[in-house]
Amino acid sequence: MRTSHVDASHAFLHGPSYLMGVGGEALDKPSIEFRFPPAWSKLSTGMKDISEERSKFIYEANNYDELIDSPVEIGCHETDGFEFKGIPHHIASYGELYPHKQKLKEDMKKVVESVAKHFNDDLPYDQYLFITHFVPKLFGGLEHLNSTALQFDGRKLNTRKDYLNYLSLVGHEYFHLWNVKRIRPDALGPFDYVNENYTSLLWLAEGMTSFMDDLFVYRAEISTLEEYLEIVKGNFDSYFGTPGRNYHSLEQSSFNAWIKLYRPDENSKNSSVSYYLKGGLVFTVLHSLLLEKGKSINDLLMLLWKDYKARPEKGISKEGVYDLVKELGGEEVLNKFSTMIETTEEIDFESAFLKMGCEFRWQETNAPWLGVEWEYSGDRAIVKGVTLDGPAYKAGLNTGDEVTYLNGLRFFKEDTERFATIAMIDQPYELIVTRLGKLQRVEITPAKAPRFLREIAIVDRALAEKSFKF
Ligand SMILES: [Zn+2]
Structure with a gap:
């Protein structure tokens, strides 16, 4: 396209x-x-x-x-x-x-x-x-x-x-015909066709759109609230699986789109976060904060549209967006919102969802975990990526390493798939890997897998419907 x-x-x-x-x-x-x-x-x-x-x-x-x-x-x-x-x-x-x-x-x-x-x-x-x-x-x-x-x-x-x-x-x-093609960050039109166009506002362009897109399908009465929340849960799975969220703010992610999101590498998940993904979740929180003030994302969209129509030839600045958020939610909501945009501070998603009648249900697991993403060549197991601060990361396993032996026994693709059944938590293992053609010995200790979000459950249906419906 x-x-x-x-x-x-x-x-x-x-x-x-x-x-x-x-x-x-x-x-x-x-x-x-x-x-x-x-x-x-x-x-x-x-x-x-x-x-x-x-x-x-x-x-x-x-x-x-x-x-x-x-x-x-x-x-x-x-x-x-x-x-x-x-x-x-x-x-x-x-x-x-x-x-x-x-x-x-x-x-x-x-x-x-x-x-x-x-x-x-x-x-x-x-x-x-x-x-x-x-x-x-x-x-x-x-x-x-x-x-x-x-x-x-x-x-x-x-x-x-x-x-x-x-x-x-x-x-x-x-x-997008409204948000991006008309309501838009000031760098995105009129375009400079000769140079790269930088903007720190893609959280508005793509983040807000990512929040709205699944919501539109629910609001069109095509998907159910359960289906909608299942999709949102999937977004949280990706978000919590992205350690880079602690190092890259939404603003930075937007500004660096040219060299990060559009040029992903094996360390992207550890060093950056998508402005689509985090942006969408941040707008969910903003919606919840505005609901508390008797407003909602709908009011923000109408204000943005009014702002565009008043001066269609020029895009909007960050300050312009902030002014509209403040107009709706006051200083307190704006402070919380700008913190989510400009910093990597952990966000209290659970409170935001509770205020909308939904609760995060977490699942603990006792499965041994290495923090490795695998890729395969035939039945050979090759490290595709390692999770920041996970066991493989701490052991010094690298992307591209082919793992050939685990405690002296040949290690194949199928062993990665049944790893939880053959390995133990907190028990050291010796791996033989081939790195750039040379044998290496790596000691690794599987840890308990991180808890995961099992579901976003509806605890107050009337409140949840009221919160997410138009
Ligand atoms: Zn888009």
């Missing part, structure tokens, strides 16, 4: 990768004509169709930014759509879908309605287009002013959990 792709079956054209600009020229109403083989019958884009006859495909944008912000799908893809508030919402689907029983179009419309009501149905476009590439193993999306390009594995739609994930992706990218 971030580049163009042309093959015998279709073309997906992503503006910045094929439409070069001429230094600094904004262009006034540029138009573009597409010519393609007659076997390809369709073209889908958010640009305005100005063709005078159907045999031609000529489109127009208001300026260069909008021209390159309009992806184009050409080929024999499936097209469909629906109207909402009298505005056409087109659907263009390329690729294979396995048979499924979902009401895809109806549910997409419900998600669109669910997102739009957060902005009082103020739809700032006259048509919208969802392009999805249904391709095995792909997942992701990219937002545009009046369209989005999504990637999803079309074999998975029949599985409830994956289907909800697709709808959440639809909601995520569609919501």
Whole structure:
């Protein structure tokens, strides 16, 4: 979705990768004509169709930014759509879908309605287009002013959990037409196309969106509260499994996106945290703090939208966002919020959820644990990553080490999988590993595995529903 792709079956054209600009020229109403083989019958884009006859495909944008912000799908893809508030919402689907029983179009419309009501149905476009590439193993999306390009594995739609994930992706990218394409950090538009654009505000752009996306699906009455909380629990699993949260604040994570999130390495989990992941959880806490003041995330969205409409040509600064949070929740809420954005202080998630009628249920375990993430080459066990301060980390096991013997006996992939049944806590073991072609001896002592979050349980259903519903 971030580049163009042309093959015998279709073309997906992503503006910045094929439409070069001429230094600094904004262009006034540029138009573009597409010519393609007659076997390809369709073209889908958010640009305005100005063709005078159907045999031609000529489109127009208001300026260069909008021209390159309009992806184009050409080929024999499936097209469909629906109207909402009298505005056409087109659907263009390329690729294979396995048979499924979902009401895809109806549910997409419900998600669109669910997102739009957060902005009082103020739809700032006259048509919208969802392009999805249904391709095995792909997942992701990219937002545009009046369209989005999504990637999803079309074999998975029949599985409830994956289907909800697709709808959440639809909601995520569609919501971006407000938050990111219009309400935006000041560095993100108008763009400097020549240099990298730095911002410390991606917690607003992606964090808030990550909080809202699954919530939209619940608020559309497609997922249940239990399903929603199960997804949130999954996010906490990732968060608590990321020691880097103690070293990288949300602001730093945003600013370093160019060299961290988009260039992950074996130590990423130990040294950084995703602004999507932590940002989403921080906005959950902010929502809870605002609820206590008789407000909610809904009020913040409306204030951000009002702020954008007052000066659409300029993005928002951190101080601008903070002012709005303060307007809603006062100094105390702002202090708690800014601490979560600017520092790595541990966050009291449990209190925030308790105030919304939900309780964290933890599970202790007595399983021996090494803190190793494995990868395999045939049945050979190779260290893919080690958890900061875990037993493997303390023993000096490195990424890339191939573990060949445990206490003198040959060690294979299957032994990593049944490690909990063959090893003991607090008992030293000798590992023989191959590191850069040389044998090494490593003494390692398995520890008790960390407790894990079993579920986020609803303890006061009425309160929980009131807290998470629109
Ligand atoms: Zn996003």
